Amino acid sequence: MYTTALPTARDRKLTPEHEEIVKATLPAVGANIATIAQTFYRTMFGNHPELLANTFNRGNQKSGEQQKALAASVATFATMLVDPNAPDPVDLLARIGHKHVSLGITEDQYQIVYENLFSAIAEVLGADVVTEEVAAAWSEVYWIMADVLITFEKKLYASDGVENGDVFRDVAVVDKQELTDTVTTYTLEGDLTEARPGQYTSIGVVLADGARQLRQYSIIGQEPGRYTIAVETEGEVSTHLREKVQVGD
Numbered sequence: 001m002y003t004t005a006l007p008t009a010r011d012r013k014l015t016p017e018h019e020e021i022v023k024a025t026l027p028a029v030g031a032n033i034a035t036i037a038q039t040f041y042r043t044m045f046g047n048h049p050e051l052l053a054n055t056f057n058r059g060n061q062k063s064g065e066q067q068k069a070l071a072a073s074v075a076t077f078a079t080m081l082v083d084p085n086a087p088d089p090v091d092l093l094a095r096i097g098h099k100h101v102s103l104g105i106t107e108d109q110y111q112i113v114y115e116n117l118f119s120a121i122a123e124v125l126g127a128d129v130v131t132e133e134v135a136a137a138w139s140e141v142y143w144i145m146a147d148v149l150i151t152f153e154k155k156l157y158a159s160d161g162v163e164n165g166d167v168f169r170d171v172a173v174v175d176k177q178e179l180t181d182t183v184t185t186y187t188l189e190g191d192l193t194e195a196r197p198g199q200y201t202s203i204g205v206v207l208a209d210g211a212r213q214l215r216q217y218s219i220i221g222q223e224p225g226r227y228t229i230a231v232e233t234e235g236e237v238s239t240h241l242r243e244k245v246q247v248g249d
């Protein structure tokens with residue numbers, strides 16, 4: 001999926017009142033980002049266990065750094081909105097958008113992230129810091145960022161002629177080569193669109209406990225309707241592929 005439109009947000013503005021509030025509370029949010037991130041995922045996966053099983057990489061949840069990425073990107077975006085000298089986070093937004101479409105993320109899911117992220121911010125910073133005005137100011141930040149991402153993601157889906165979020169295709173394994181003790185290549189055949197150089201694809205497998213976990217792998221070769229991917233054995237999905245998935249599956 002590819003579009004020449006960039007997810008630039010430089011022209012987006014908060015209302016002046018919200019800008020002042022975000023400026024004043026950004027240090028507190030920034031200082032607590034790790035705890036906010038942890039609380040956010042704990043709350044969201046408690047409310048929506050299917051997101052941990054089927055959409056998020058549950059291996060990433062063991063790493064605090066990975067957990068921080070989403071909440072920290074909202075703080076980076078807020079910095080851009082309140083500081084005219086801060087760089088336009090266009091590369092960050094593009095990377096997030098591409099990752100989201102590779103996972104089939106859709107507009108309605110932004111409300112789920114919103115509710116759980118904001119309940120985490122209120123829980124961590126406390127009701128005396130997160131007053132109604134502060135919550136309204138940060139909500140505006142969130143929804144401006146969400147709007148930029150949703151618009152970009154819709155363009156990416158449209159560029160491949162697929163419905164929003166409808167990115168998964170059944171494929172057959174037509175070749176498997178164990179190149180080294182840890183690297184295996186797979187050639188997959190199905191209703192696949194043409195990939196551009198450097199693109200990756202998400203591979204989903206249903207594991208023994210019923211979770212559908214997704215991982216991204218570089219496409220190292222293609223023919224019409226076929227991708228070849230190289231997979232390094234390092235986690236539960238790559239191990240499942242190496243041990244359980246054979247030509248003909």
Ligand code: HEM
Pocket residue numbers: 051055056057058060061066069070071073074095096099100103105106109110111112113142145146149
């Ligand atoms: C404004 C809202 C959102 C922001 C700022 C955001 C931000 C991010 C960031 C920074 C990443 C890491 C990108 C990378 O790989 O470099 C990411 C990945 C991801 N996002 Fe979002 N996101 C948002 C909304 C959503 C929504 C609504 C969903 C769906 C429930 C979602 C699901 C994911 C998933 C599954 C990943 C891959 C990471 C993993 O599996 O652990 N995000 N997002």
